Amino acid sequence: MRTRAVLGGVFSSAAILIGAWSLSGAPKAVHVAAAATTTGTTTPGSGTASSGTSGSAGSGSTGGASPAPSSTASAGKASGTYTGSVVSTQYGNVQVQVTLSQGKITDVTALQLTDREGRSVQISNYAAPILRQEVLTAQSASVDTVSGATYTSEGYLTSLQAALDQAG
């Protein structure tokens, strides 16, 4: 009977692992969905940053610094959503979108994050919420980079600065 237990254990484990291995053959879809979820979670309440936008990251549709202000500046203070430039790093492209209200940074959404190598997704998922919080607190792109996520941080802050420059 012990044999039955061990055989059952070995075969069930093998089946689970082989099944998972073969199913993970379509990782891109899973990966994009995961990135979208994460981005969506880290930016609650930002109406303009739909997961769909970030999900299509890397498609190049928003390449360049094309501003998409949804409302105009009033009394000299900018309001609206501005998309930063695409900053390319050795680990992939980084692009963020900033939401301003009367010149105040109310939200930062990552449209693309470093994703070129295995750990990059993990690092950027870990670093993005920290950077966003620091930016919201400092109200500028002059914040410390996250240790262990230097490339992501620099790309993130550069793209953010570009977006802020557009807003004037």
Added chain:
Amino acid sequence: MNTGIAERGWSLPEAASAPSEDYRSALRRRLFAADLAVVLCWASTAGAVALYLLSGGVSQIHSKADAVTALGIIAGLAGTNLILIMLLLAARIPWLDRAVGQDVAIGWHRRLGKPVLYLILAHAALLTLGYAATDGLDVVGETAAFLSNRDMILAYLALALLLAVVVTSLVAVRRKFPYEAWHLIHLLSYAAVLLALPHELSYGGVLAAGTVERIYWIALYLLAYGAAAWYRFAKPLLLSLRHDFRVVSVERLAPDVISIHLRGRELGRLGIAGGQYATWRFWSARNWWHSHPLSFSAMPHGDLLRITVRGAGSGTAGLAGLRRGTRVWFEGPYGLFSRHARSAPNLALVGAGIGVTPLRALLEDSRHSGGETALLVRASDESQLYLWEELHTLCEWHGGTAFADVGPRSRATSSWLSADAVRRGVSLQSVFPRILHSDLYICGPGPWAELVAQEAKALGLEDHQIHLERFDS
């Protein structure tokens, strides 16, 4: 001073009229549950790794460093899954106790200890190497980078605690510690596993918010810690308060053997089966810090309960001075050394020295099943035939015989019998002619009990026919 069960005269079991208990289907259910437990251990560990594969973990491997990192993550996932299984195995879950018995569950727990430590050490080493290669740092630099993160500091602390726990549990090291010290260190594993949780959830992003993996892991943590908190701590405390055991009297059976008579409330609700044990804590100045795993040496009668103990350990010697009215807490009853493990029509009982106590309760709790009952007690001299009168009477009531094998051990051969019995050609087969169709219950010191079990296996008994209860002599 003795108003115990012995003086009152204990009653013989009621003659039950249901001889044909269906051992087979009960056995099949039990073995199925036991095998299911093993399969779940394997499958859940594979499942933990599979969740990582499914989330695209492997497809992101583009370099050697990535591969090392992925292996490190897999080692961590498998190791942590097994650690949580270890917590569950030690959590005194009633389902598991009924399926395999608490001692077997703890045996599995022990066997997992070293592999788990290796997996966790591999996890730490591989991830340090993998991260270092990716970041272009050396191992020291990467470790420093890790230590700049609060969650990672906690993880290193968890690793240190885990090392302490496993090292103190190695057989050679464990002997050097008193049980209580070892146990306190061992309880740190609950802290260790919990300290590792923050870095699992925050670092690396494998269990990032919103992933299925995060839900799986949090559920597994809740299950393991919930089971331990309830079955190991809350439930024993509540039962101790409900039954409110007090010492009634201490009865001396031999210079180093005492029976402790206890009185408690609502004993019927405990569901004690003869042969089971509980872990006892006597709230007196000398004894409160020490817990004693002791078998019931009789079934409950009314509101009275009896346990019998030999003053072998440093703590048990102090029990003789227990006063009437001393409060007693307990955990239990535990164990499958009872009628619940029956699988055959005949009953063969073998005990050595104080090992007769669970057999005594088991005899009282066994019903006439149409089969034969026989008992063999091993003692180096007559003074060690504890509870002999009771054992003898119970065996006769079952229509069986109680044998005593008294005399020094055989020096020439490694036998569990006396030298005299070996010379006369006594064996399991000669004492129990129907041994192949019997349940064999063995209780005695570890090495001695193993010898009996070996002879039984050589005769062709199945594993599920052999029931072992060991104690350290």
